[in-house]
Amino acid sequence: MSAPAEAAALKRTPLFSLHRELGAKLIDFGGWEMPVQYSGILEEHRAVRERAGIFDVSHMGELEVRGPGAEAALQRLTPNDVSRLADGRCHYSAFLTERGTFIDDLLVYRRGAGDFLVVVNASNRAKDFAWASSSIGGDAEVQDASDAWSLLALQGPLSGSILARAAGEDPTDLPYYGFRMMRVEGFPALVSRTGYTGEDGFEIYLAPDAAEPVMRALLEMGRAEGVLPCGLGARDTLRLEAKMALYGNDIDETVTPWEADLGWIVKMQKGDFVGRDALARQKAAGVTRKLAGFEMVDRGIARHGYAAAAPHGPGVVTSGTHSPTLKIPIGLALLPAADTAVGTEFETDIRGRAAKARVAPTPFYKRKKEATP
Amino acid sequence: MNPEELHYTQSHEWVRIEGDIGTIGITEHAQKELGEIVYLELPEVGHLYNADDEFGTVESVKAVSELFIPISGEIIEVNRAAVAEPGIVNDDPFGDGWLIKLKVTTDDDIRKLMSADQYAEYVEAEEKQK
Numbered sequence: 001m002s003a004p005a006e007a008a009a010l011k012r013t014p015l016f017s018l019h020r021e022l023g024a025k026l027i028d029f030g031g032w033e034m035p036v037q038y039s040g041i042l043e044e045h046r047a048v049r050e051r052a053g054i055f056d057v058s059h060m061g062e063l064e065v066r067g068p069g070a071e072a073a074l075q076r077l078t079p080n081d082v083s084r085l086a087d088g089r090c091h092y093s094a095f096l097t098e099r100g101t102f103i104d105d106l107l108v109y110r111r112g113a114g115d116f117l118v119v120v121n122a123s124n125r126a127k128d129f130a131w132a133s134s135s136i137g138g139d140a141e142v143q144d145a146s147d148a149w150s151l152l153a154l155q156g157p158l159s160g161s162i163l164a165r166a167a168g169e170d171p172t173d174l175p176y177y178g179f180r181m182m183r184v185e186g187f188p189a190l191v192s193r194t195g196y197t198g199e200d201g202f203e204i205y206l207a208p209d210a211a212e213p214v215m216r217a218l219l220e221m222g223r224a225e226g227v228l229p230c231g232l233g234a235r236d237t238l239r240l241e242a243k244m245a246l247y248g249n250d251i252d253e254t255v256t257p258w259e260a261d262l263g264w265i266v267k268m269q270k271g272d273f274v275g276r277d278a279l280a281r282q283k284a285a286g287v288t289r290k291l292a293g294f295e296m297v298d299r300g301i302a303r304h305g306y307a308a309a310a311p312h313g314p315g316v317v318t319s320g321t322h323s324p325t326l327k328i329p330i331g332l333a334l335l336p337a338a339d340t341a342v343g344t345e346f347e348t349d350i351r352g353r354a355a356k357a358r359v360a361p362t363p364f365y366k367r368k369k370e371a372t373p
Numbered sequence: 374m375n376p377e378e379l380h381y382t383q384s385h386e387w388v389r390i391e392g393d394i395g396t397i398g399i400t401e402h403a404q405k406e407l408g409e410i411v412y413l414e415l416p417e418v419g420h421l422y423n424a425d426d427e428f429g430t431v432e433s434v435k436a437v438s439e440l441f442i443p444i445s446g447e448i449i450e451v452n453r454a455a456v457a458e459p460g461i462v463n464d465d466p467f468g469d470g471w472l473i474k475l476k477v478t479t480d481d482d483i484r485k486l487m488s489a490d491q492y493a494e495y496v497e498a499e500e501k502q503k
Contacts, residue, residue, distance in 0.1 A: 025408075037408060040408060040409050041408060041409060041433075041434040042409045042434065233408070233434060233435050236435075237434060300412065300414065301411075301412055301432055301437075303437070321434060321435075322412065322432075322434050324434070329412070351430070351437075
Protein backbone atom coordinates (compact mmCIF):
# COMPACT_ATOMS: atom_id res chain seq x y z
CA MET A 1 0.00 0.00 0.00
CA SER A 2 1.41 3.36 -0.95
CA ALA A 3 1.71 6.32 1.40
CA PRO A 4 -0.45 9.38 0.69
CA ALA A 5 1.10 12.44 -0.93
CA GLU A 6 2.85 14.99 1.25
CA ALA A 7 0.19 17.12 2.96
CA ALA A 8 1.86 20.46 2.25
CA ALA A 9 -0.20 23.66 2.36
CA LEU A 10 -3.55 21.98 1.89
CA LYS A 11 -6.57 24.23 2.26
CA ARG A 12 -8.99 23.46 5.07
CA THR A 13 -12.68 24.19 5.47
CA PRO A 14 -14.09 25.74 8.69
CA LEU A 15 -15.15 22.19 9.64
CA PHE A 16 -11.66 20.74 9.70
CA SER A 17 -11.38 20.38 13.48
CA LEU A 18 -14.87 18.87 13.68
CA HIS A 19 -13.87 16.28 11.07
CA ARG A 20 -10.90 15.34 13.24
CA GLU A 21 -13.09 15.14 16.31
CA LEU A 22 -15.49 12.85 14.43
CA GLY A 23 -12.62 10.52 13.50
CA ALA A 24 -12.53 11.28 9.78
CA LYS A 25 -9.87 9.88 7.52
CA LEU A 26 -8.59 12.97 5.69
CA ILE A 27 -7.15 13.07 2.18
CA ASP A 28 -5.83 15.60 -0.33
CA PHE A 29 -8.76 16.31 -2.64
CA GLY A 30 -7.78 18.84 -5.30
CA GLY A 31 -5.62 20.76 -2.84
CA TRP A 32 -8.13 20.53 0.03
CA GLU A 33 -7.72 18.40 3.11
CA MET A 34 -11.15 16.74 3.12
CA PRO A 35 -12.80 13.77 4.87
CA VAL A 36 -12.94 10.72 2.60
CA GLN A 37 -14.78 8.73 5.26
CA TYR A 38 -15.72 8.65 8.95
CA SER A 39 -17.28 5.31 9.94
CA GLY A 40 -16.83 3.67 6.52
CA ILE A 41 -17.93 4.28 2.94
CA LEU A 42 -20.48 1.45 2.82
CA GLU A 43 -22.10 2.43 6.11
CA GLU A 44 -22.23 6.11 5.16
CA HIS A 45 -23.64 5.23 1.74
CA ARG A 46 -26.39 3.16 3.37
CA ALA A 47 -27.18 5.96 5.82
CA VAL A 48 -27.90 8.33 2.93
CA ARG A 49 -30.02 5.80 1.02
CA GLU A 50 -32.06 4.75 4.07
CA ARG A 51 -31.92 7.67 6.53
CA ALA A 52 -29.74 10.74 5.99
CA GLY A 53 -26.12 11.85 5.85
CA ILE A 54 -24.32 15.18 6.19
CA PHE A 55 -21.44 16.16 3.93
CA ASP A 56 -19.03 19.07 4.17
CA VAL A 57 -18.70 20.38 0.63
CA SER A 58 -17.39 23.81 1.59
CA HIS A 59 -14.56 23.39 -0.88
CA MET A 60 -17.01 24.05 -3.73
CA GLY A 61 -16.61 27.47 -5.37
CA GLU A 62 -19.25 30.21 -5.44
CA LEU A 63 -19.12 32.91 -8.09
CA GLU A 64 -21.52 35.84 -7.70
CA VAL A 65 -22.67 37.35 -10.99
CA ARG A 66 -24.39 40.70 -10.58
CA GLY A 67 -25.52 43.72 -12.55
CA PRO A 68 -28.25 44.71 -15.00
CA GLY A 69 -26.57 42.54 -17.65
CA ALA A 70 -26.08 39.49 -15.42
CA GLU A 71 -28.83 37.40 -17.00
CA ALA A 72 -27.70 38.21 -20.54
CA ALA A 73 -24.10 37.43 -19.59
CA LEU A 74 -24.96 34.03 -18.11
CA GLN A 75 -27.19 33.32 -21.07
CA ARG A 76 -24.08 33.72 -23.24
CA LEU A 77 -21.66 31.93 -20.87
CA THR A 78 -23.78 28.84 -20.19
CA PRO A 79 -25.74 26.45 -22.46
CA ASN A 80 -28.91 26.10 -20.34
CA ASP A 81 -31.68 28.72 -20.67
CA VAL A 82 -31.19 31.23 -17.85
CA SER A 83 -34.21 33.25 -19.03
CA ARG A 84 -36.44 30.39 -17.87
CA LEU A 85 -35.13 30.56 -14.29
CA ALA A 86 -37.57 32.24 -11.90
CA ASP A 87 -36.37 33.90 -8.70
CA GLY A 88 -35.62 31.19 -6.15
CA ARG A 89 -34.84 28.55 -8.75
CA CYS A 90 -31.57 27.01 -9.88
CA HIS A 91 -30.55 24.68 -12.66
CA TYR A 92 -27.69 22.44 -13.74
CA SER A 93 -25.52 23.87 -16.49
CA ALA A 94 -21.90 24.31 -17.60
CA PHE A 95 -19.16 26.60 -18.80
CA LEU A 96 -18.09 25.37 -22.24
CA THR A 97 -15.08 26.05 -24.44
CA GLU A 98 -15.53 27.31 -28.02
CA ARG A 99 -15.10 23.63 -28.96
CA GLY A 100 -18.24 22.85 -26.94
CA THR A 101 -16.34 20.88 -24.29
CA PHE A 102 -16.67 21.24 -20.53
CA ILE A 103 -14.65 23.92 -18.73
CA ASP A 104 -16.78 22.91 -15.74
CA ASP A 105 -20.24 21.72 -14.76
CA LEU A 106 -22.12 23.90 -12.31
CA LEU A 107 -25.38 25.14 -10.80
CA VAL A 108 -26.82 28.58 -11.61
CA TYR A 109 -29.03 30.11 -8.87
CA ARG A 110 -31.28 33.08 -9.64
CA ARG A 111 -31.58 35.10 -6.43
CA GLY A 112 -33.27 38.01 -8.15
CA ALA A 113 -33.06 40.21 -11.23
CA GLY A 114 -29.36 40.88 -11.84
CA ASP A 115 -28.30 38.68 -8.93
CA PHE A 116 -27.04 35.16 -9.64
CA LEU A 117 -24.90 32.62 -7.82
CA VAL A 118 -22.86 30.11 -9.85
CA VAL A 119 -21.63 27.10 -7.87
CA VAL A 120 -18.58 25.41 -9.39
CA ASN A 121 -16.17 22.56 -8.65
CA ALA A 122 -13.39 23.29 -6.16
CA SER A 123 -10.66 22.14 -8.53
CA ASN A 124 -11.91 24.47 -11.28
CA ARG A 125 -12.65 27.53 -9.17
CA ALA A 126 -9.65 29.64 -10.26
CA LYS A 127 -10.00 28.60 -13.90
CA ASP A 128 -13.76 29.31 -13.90
CA PHE A 129 -13.34 32.70 -12.29
CA ALA A 130 -10.61 33.76 -14.73
CA TRP A 131 -12.65 32.56 -17.69
CA ALA A 132 -15.92 34.13 -16.53
CA SER A 133 -14.17 37.44 -15.71
CA SER A 134 -12.61 37.70 -19.14
CA SER A 135 -15.77 36.64 -20.98
CA ILE A 136 -18.49 38.44 -19.05
CA GLY A 137 -18.64 41.73 -21.00
CA GLY A 138 -20.36 44.93 -19.87
CA ASP A 139 -23.20 45.61 -17.42
CA ALA A 140 -22.32 42.64 -15.23
CA GLU A 141 -19.49 41.63 -12.95
CA VAL A 142 -18.36 38.36 -11.49
CA GLN A 143 -16.83 37.96 -8.03
CA ASP A 144 -15.23 34.90 -6.51
CA ALA A 145 -17.15 34.74 -3.23
CA SER A 146 -16.04 31.19 -2.36
CA ASP A 147 -14.36 32.23 0.88
CA ALA A 148 -17.58 33.83 2.09
CA TRP A 149 -19.56 30.59 1.83
CA SER A 150 -19.49 27.25 3.56
CA LEU A 151 -21.65 24.46 2.20
CA LEU A 152 -23.28 21.50 3.90
CA ALA A 153 -25.21 18.84 2.01
CA LEU A 154 -27.92 17.09 4.01
CA GLN A 155 -29.04 14.13 1.91
CA GLY A 156 -31.42 11.21 2.33
CA PRO A 157 -35.09 10.47 2.96
CA LEU A 158 -35.04 11.94 6.49
CA SER A 159 -33.28 15.16 5.52
CA GLY A 160 -36.50 17.19 5.20
CA SER A 161 -37.76 16.34 8.68
CA ILE A 162 -34.35 16.93 10.28
CA LEU A 163 -33.87 20.28 8.55
CA ALA A 164 -37.42 21.30 9.50
CA ARG A 165 -36.47 20.95 13.18
CA ALA A 166 -33.24 22.94 12.75
CA ALA A 167 -34.88 25.66 10.64
CA GLY A 168 -38.19 25.96 12.46
CA GLU A 169 -39.94 25.89 9.10
CA ASP A 170 -40.78 23.17 6.62
CA PRO A 171 -38.22 23.06 3.77
CA THR A 172 -40.11 20.28 1.97
CA ASP A 173 -42.44 22.80 0.36
CA LEU A 174 -39.43 23.76 -1.79
CA PRO A 175 -39.72 22.22 -5.24
CA TYR A 176 -36.80 20.18 -6.57
CA TYR A 177 -34.15 22.75 -7.59
CA GLY A 178 -35.96 25.50 -5.66
CA PHE A 179 -34.28 27.52 -2.91
CA ARG A 180 -34.91 30.26 -0.36
CA MET A 181 -33.28 31.97 2.60
CA MET A 182 -34.00 30.44 5.99
CA ARG A 183 -32.53 30.56 9.45
CA VAL A 184 -30.90 27.28 10.40
CA GLU A 185 -30.00 27.14 14.09
CA GLY A 186 -30.48 30.91 13.96
CA PHE A 187 -27.92 31.43 11.20
CA PRO A 188 -28.96 32.90 7.84
CA ALA A 189 -28.73 30.18 5.22
CA LEU A 190 -29.51 29.76 1.56
CA VAL A 191 -31.21 26.36 1.37
CA SER A 192 -31.77 24.61 -1.96
CA ARG A 193 -33.43 21.29 -2.64
CA THR A 194 -30.49 19.91 -4.56
CA GLY A 195 -27.80 17.29 -4.17
CA TYR A 196 -25.38 14.87 -5.70
CA THR A 197 -26.60 11.56 -4.30
CA GLY A 198 -29.81 10.61 -6.12
CA GLU A 199 -31.76 11.05 -2.88
CA ASP A 200 -34.05 13.80 -1.69
CA GLY A 201 -31.92 16.37 0.07
CA PHE A 202 -30.82 19.90 0.68
CA GLU A 203 -27.72 21.98 0.22
CA ILE A 204 -27.23 24.61 2.90
CA TYR A 205 -25.05 27.63 2.10
CA LEU A 206 -23.78 29.38 5.22
CA ALA A 207 -21.30 31.96 6.43
CA PRO A 208 -18.06 30.13 7.38
CA ASP A 209 -18.47 30.65 11.12
CA ALA A 210 -21.96 29.12 11.01
CA ALA A 211 -20.81 25.86 9.43
CA GLU A 212 -19.63 24.10 12.58
CA PRO A 213 -22.57 24.94 14.87
CA VAL A 214 -25.03 23.98 12.12
CA MET A 215 -23.30 20.68 11.34
CA ARG A 216 -23.15 19.83 15.05
CA ALA A 217 -26.85 20.65 15.46
CA LEU A 218 -27.91 18.56 12.45
CA LEU A 219 -25.84 15.60 13.66
CA GLU A 220 -27.32 15.91 17.13
CA MET A 221 -30.91 16.15 15.84
CA GLY A 222 -30.46 13.15 13.60
CA ARG A 223 -28.50 11.02 16.07
CA ALA A 224 -31.44 8.92 17.27
CA GLU A 225 -32.43 8.24 13.67
CA GLY A 226 -28.96 7.09 12.66
CA VAL A 227 -27.89 10.13 10.65
CA LEU A 228 -24.15 10.03 9.92
CA PRO A 229 -21.43 12.43 8.85
CA CYS A 230 -20.39 11.31 5.36
CA GLY A 231 -17.19 11.76 3.38
CA LEU A 232 -16.19 12.12 -0.24
CA GLY A 233 -15.92 8.33 -0.61
CA ALA A 234 -19.66 7.82 -0.10
CA ARG A 235 -20.38 10.95 -2.13
CA ASP A 236 -18.63 9.28 -5.07
CA THR A 237 -20.44 5.93 -4.82
CA LEU A 238 -23.79 7.72 -4.33
CA ARG A 239 -23.36 10.03 -7.35
CA LEU A 240 -22.17 7.18 -9.54
CA GLU A 241 -25.21 5.01 -8.70
CA ALA A 242 -27.33 8.04 -9.67
CA LYS A 243 -25.23 8.47 -12.86
CA MET A 244 -24.21 12.02 -12.06
CA ALA A 245 -21.06 13.12 -13.87
CA LEU A 246 -17.87 13.93 -11.98
CA TYR A 247 -15.65 16.62 -13.48
CA GLY A 248 -12.14 15.33 -14.09
CA ASN A 249 -13.44 11.76 -14.36
CA ASP A 250 -16.41 11.60 -16.74
CA ILE A 251 -16.29 15.09 -18.21
CA ASP A 252 -13.46 17.52 -18.94
CA GLU A 253 -12.21 19.80 -21.70
CA THR A 254 -12.23 16.92 -24.22
CA VAL A 255 -15.89 15.95 -23.73
CA THR A 256 -19.03 17.71 -24.99
CA PRO A 257 -22.53 17.58 -23.44
CA TRP A 258 -23.76 15.41 -26.34
CA GLU A 259 -21.03 12.89 -25.63
CA ALA A 260 -21.65 13.00 -21.88
CA ASP A 261 -25.38 12.25 -22.35
CA LEU A 262 -26.07 15.70 -20.90
CA GLY A 263 -27.77 17.11 -23.99
CA TRP A 264 -30.69 18.23 -21.81
CA ILE A 265 -28.62 21.11 -20.40
CA VAL A 266 -28.05 22.47 -23.92
CA LYS A 267 -30.85 24.71 -25.21
CA MET A 268 -29.91 25.33 -28.86
CA GLN A 269 -33.10 27.37 -29.45
CA LYS A 270 -32.29 30.03 -26.84
CA GLY A 271 -29.82 31.96 -29.01
CA ASP A 272 -26.07 32.21 -29.07
CA PHE A 273 -23.81 30.95 -26.30
CA VAL A 274 -20.15 29.97 -26.04
CA GLY A 275 -19.65 26.56 -27.65
CA ARG A 276 -22.94 26.60 -29.59
CA ASP A 277 -21.40 26.52 -33.08
CA ALA A 278 -19.19 23.57 -32.25
CA LEU A 279 -22.11 21.72 -30.68
CA ALA A 280 -24.27 22.39 -33.74
CA ARG A 281 -21.52 21.05 -35.99
CA GLN A 282 -21.02 17.96 -33.85
CA LYS A 283 -24.73 17.26 -33.83
CA ALA A 284 -24.95 17.61 -37.62
CA ALA A 285 -21.91 15.41 -38.18
CA GLY A 286 -23.11 12.81 -35.66
CA VAL A 287 -21.79 12.10 -32.20
CA THR A 288 -19.25 9.30 -32.50
CA ARG A 289 -18.75 8.42 -28.82
CA LYS A 290 -21.02 8.50 -25.80
CA LEU A 291 -20.88 8.04 -22.07
CA ALA A 292 -22.66 4.83 -21.07
CA GLY A 293 -23.26 3.04 -17.80
CA PHE A 294 -21.94 -0.49 -17.45
CA GLU A 295 -21.85 -3.39 -15.05
CA MET A 296 -19.17 -6.04 -14.97
CA VAL A 297 -19.84 -9.52 -16.39
CA ASP A 298 -16.46 -10.88 -15.31
CA ARG A 299 -15.05 -10.36 -11.84
CA GLY A 300 -13.26 -7.14 -10.94
CA ILE A 301 -13.76 -3.39 -10.81
CA ALA A 302 -12.88 -1.42 -13.95
CA ARG A 303 -11.77 1.98 -12.68
CA HIS A 304 -11.15 5.47 -14.07
CA GLY A 305 -8.67 5.49 -16.96
CA TYR A 306 -8.78 1.75 -17.71
CA ALA A 307 -8.93 0.99 -21.44
CA ALA A 308 -12.04 -0.50 -23.05
CA ALA A 309 -12.39 -2.43 -26.31
CA ALA A 310 -15.90 -2.32 -27.79
CA PRO A 311 -17.19 -3.95 -31.03
CA HIS A 312 -16.82 -0.68 -33.01
CA GLY A 313 -13.52 0.47 -31.53
CA PRO A 314 -11.69 1.55 -28.41
CA GLY A 315 -13.14 3.39 -25.42
CA VAL A 316 -12.17 4.32 -21.90
CA VAL A 317 -13.62 3.78 -18.44
CA THR A 318 -14.27 7.18 -16.84
CA SER A 319 -15.61 6.04 -13.44
CA GLY A 320 -15.81 2.67 -11.75
CA THR A 321 -16.58 1.44 -8.29
CA HIS A 322 -18.32 -1.20 -6.24
CA SER A 323 -22.01 -0.26 -5.98
CA PRO A 324 -22.94 -0.50 -2.29
CA THR A 325 -26.68 -0.66 -3.14
CA LEU A 326 -26.53 -3.19 -5.98
CA LYS A 327 -23.49 -4.99 -4.53
CA ILE A 328 -21.89 -5.32 -7.98
CA PRO A 329 -19.14 -3.37 -9.78
CA ILE A 330 -20.57 -0.54 -11.87
CA GLY A 331 -19.11 2.30 -13.89
CA LEU A 332 -19.30 4.77 -16.75
CA ALA A 333 -17.33 4.53 -19.97
CA LEU A 334 -16.90 6.62 -23.10
CA LEU A 335 -17.66 4.14 -25.88
CA PRO A 336 -18.23 4.29 -29.65
CA ALA A 337 -21.82 5.58 -30.01
CA ALA A 338 -22.79 2.40 -31.89
CA ASP A 339 -21.86 0.34 -28.81
CA THR A 340 -23.94 2.14 -26.18
CA ALA A 341 -27.19 0.15 -26.47
CA VAL A 342 -28.10 -1.61 -23.23
CA GLY A 343 -26.80 -5.17 -23.29
CA THR A 344 -23.80 -4.48 -25.56
CA GLU A 345 -20.77 -6.33 -24.25
CA PHE A 346 -17.23 -4.94 -24.31
CA GLU A 347 -13.89 -5.72 -22.74
CA THR A 348 -12.11 -3.69 -20.10
CA ASP A 349 -8.42 -3.96 -19.28
CA ILE A 350 -8.12 -4.44 -15.51
CA ARG A 351 -4.40 -4.00 -14.88
CA GLY A 352 -3.49 -6.27 -17.80
CA ARG A 353 -6.38 -8.74 -17.41
CA ALA A 354 -9.25 -8.66 -19.94
CA ALA A 355 -12.58 -8.49 -18.12
CA LYS A 356 -15.97 -8.41 -19.84
CA ALA A 357 -18.48 -5.64 -19.07
CA ARG A 358 -22.02 -4.96 -20.32
CA VAL A 359 -23.80 -1.66 -21.04
CA ALA A 360 -26.47 -1.28 -18.36
CA PRO A 361 -29.59 0.84 -17.94
CA THR A 362 -28.96 4.07 -16.01
CA PRO A 363 -29.31 5.50 -13.48
CA PHE A 364 -28.13 2.38 -11.65
CA TYR A 365 -30.20 3.51 -8.69
CA LYS A 366 -33.42 5.51 -8.72
CA ARG A 367 -35.14 6.44 -5.48
CA LYS A 368 -38.73 5.43 -5.00
CA LYS A 369 -40.94 8.48 -5.03
CA GLU A 370 -43.29 8.75 -2.08
CA ALA A 371 -46.70 7.35 -2.93
CA THR A 372 -49.24 10.11 -3.45
CA PRO A 373 -52.05 9.77 -0.92
CA MET B 374 -2.51 -6.75 18.60
CA ASN B 375 -0.13 -8.29 16.03
CA PRO B 376 0.12 -11.99 16.91
CA GLU B 377 3.59 -12.90 18.21
CA GLU B 378 3.93 -16.14 16.23
CA LEU B 379 3.56 -14.46 12.81
CA HIS B 380 6.18 -12.95 10.49
CA TYR B 381 5.52 -9.58 8.83
CA THR B 382 6.43 -7.69 5.63
CA GLN B 383 6.89 -3.98 4.94
CA SER B 384 3.96 -4.21 2.53
CA HIS B 385 1.74 -5.31 5.46
CA GLU B 386 1.30 -9.01 4.79
CA TRP B 387 1.79 -11.69 7.44
CA VAL B 388 2.77 -15.35 7.26
CA ARG B 389 2.20 -18.15 9.74
CA ILE B 390 4.53 -21.15 9.44
CA GLU B 391 3.29 -24.60 10.45
CA GLY B 392 5.71 -27.33 9.31
CA ASP B 393 6.25 -26.66 5.60
CA ILE B 394 2.92 -24.89 5.20
CA GLY B 395 2.74 -21.10 5.17
CA THR B 396 -0.57 -19.26 5.65
CA ILE B 397 -0.62 -15.67 4.37
CA GLY B 398 -2.89 -12.71 4.95
CA ILE B 399 -2.86 -8.93 5.43
CA THR B 400 -2.47 -7.21 8.79
CA GLU B 401 -4.99 -5.42 10.96
CA HIS B 402 -3.21 -2.17 10.09
CA ALA B 403 -3.54 -2.92 6.34
CA GLN B 404 -7.28 -3.67 6.51
CA LYS B 405 -7.86 -0.50 8.51
CA GLU B 406 -5.95 1.64 6.00
CA LEU B 407 -7.80 0.11 3.05
CA GLY B 408 -11.29 0.43 4.49
CA GLU B 409 -14.12 -1.89 3.55
CA ILE B 410 -12.77 -4.55 1.22
CA VAL B 411 -15.14 -5.40 -1.63
CA TYR B 412 -13.04 -7.50 -3.95
CA LEU B 413 -10.16 -9.97 -3.73
CA GLU B 414 -8.20 -11.33 -6.66
CA LEU B 415 -6.20 -14.39 -5.63
CA PRO B 416 -4.13 -16.93 -7.58
CA GLU B 417 -5.04 -20.48 -8.61
CA VAL B 418 -3.84 -23.50 -6.66
CA GLY B 419 -0.60 -24.82 -8.16
CA HIS B 420 0.88 -21.40 -8.94
CA LEU B 421 4.56 -21.01 -8.01
CA TYR B 422 5.91 -17.78 -6.58
CA ASN B 423 9.22 -16.32 -5.50
CA ALA B 424 9.33 -14.14 -2.39
CA ASP B 425 8.15 -10.54 -3.11
CA ASP B 426 6.21 -11.55 -6.24
CA GLU B 427 2.81 -9.95 -6.66
CA PHE B 428 0.23 -12.69 -6.02
CA GLY B 429 -3.04 -10.81 -6.16
CA THR B 430 -4.94 -7.63 -5.41
CA VAL B 431 -7.21 -6.41 -2.69
CA GLU B 432 -9.72 -3.67 -3.48
CA SER B 433 -11.70 -1.44 -1.21
CA VAL B 434 -14.45 0.84 -2.51
CA LYS B 435 -11.87 3.55 -3.08
CA ALA B 436 -8.56 1.90 -3.89
CA VAL B 437 -6.68 -1.07 -5.31
CA SER B 438 -3.61 -2.51 -3.56
CA GLU B 439 -1.27 -5.20 -4.81
CA LEU B 440 -0.46 -8.17 -2.58
CA PHE B 441 3.13 -9.36 -2.31
CA ILE B 442 4.06 -12.86 -1.26
CA PRO B 443 6.39 -12.89 1.78
CA ILE B 444 8.04 -16.25 1.01
CA SER B 445 8.62 -18.53 -1.98
CA GLY B 446 6.35 -21.50 -2.51
CA GLU B 447 3.49 -23.24 -4.31
CA ILE B 448 -0.12 -22.29 -3.69
CA ILE B 449 -2.00 -25.22 -2.15
CA GLU B 450 -5.18 -23.49 -0.99
CA VAL B 451 -7.07 -20.23 -1.53
CA ASN B 452 -9.58 -18.87 0.99
CA ARG B 453 -12.76 -19.17 -1.10
CA ALA B 454 -14.88 -17.88 1.77
CA ALA B 455 -12.91 -14.62 1.78
CA VAL B 456 -13.20 -14.29 -2.01
CA ALA B 457 -16.98 -14.69 -1.70
CA GLU B 458 -17.26 -12.40 1.35
CA PRO B 459 -14.22 -10.07 1.38
CA GLY B 460 -15.58 -8.35 4.49
CA ILE B 461 -14.16 -11.31 6.44
CA VAL B 462 -10.70 -9.85 5.85
CA ASN B 463 -11.77 -6.61 7.57
CA ASP B 464 -13.43 -8.47 10.43
CA ASP B 465 -10.68 -11.00 11.16
CA PRO B 466 -7.49 -10.34 9.17
CA PHE B 467 -5.30 -12.66 11.28
CA GLY B 468 -7.89 -15.46 11.49
CA ASP B 469 -10.79 -16.34 9.16
CA GLY B 470 -9.64 -13.57 6.80
CA TRP B 471 -6.46 -15.38 5.72
CA LEU B 472 -5.86 -15.32 1.95
CA ILE B 473 -3.69 -18.21 0.73
CA LYS B 474 -1.76 -21.26 1.93
CA LEU B 475 1.42 -22.39 0.28
CA LYS B 476 3.97 -25.16 0.46
CA VAL B 477 7.17 -23.44 1.52
CA THR B 478 10.19 -24.13 -0.69
CA THR B 479 12.93 -22.58 1.48
CA ASP B 480 13.40 -21.37 5.04
CA ASP B 481 15.71 -18.54 3.91
CA ASP B 482 12.93 -16.05 3.17
CA ILE B 483 11.59 -16.10 6.72
CA ARG B 484 14.74 -14.52 8.16
CA LYS B 485 14.16 -11.35 6.13
CA LEU B 486 10.72 -10.81 7.65
CA MET B 487 9.87 -8.76 10.73
CA SER B 488 8.75 -10.01 14.13
CA ALA B 489 5.52 -8.66 15.67
CA ASP B 490 7.50 -6.10 17.71
CA GLN B 491 9.57 -4.97 14.72
CA TYR B 492 6.44 -4.66 12.63
CA ALA B 493 4.70 -2.58 15.29
CA GLU B 494 7.69 -0.21 15.35
CA TYR B 495 7.72 -0.10 11.55
CA VAL B 496 4.03 0.87 11.40
CA GLU B 497 4.56 3.53 14.04
CA ALA B 498 7.45 5.03 12.07
CA GLU B 499 5.40 4.93 8.88
CA GLU B 500 2.49 6.71 10.58
CA LYS B 501 4.79 9.47 11.82
CA GLN B 502 5.99 10.17 8.30
CA LYS B 503 2.44 11.05 7.21
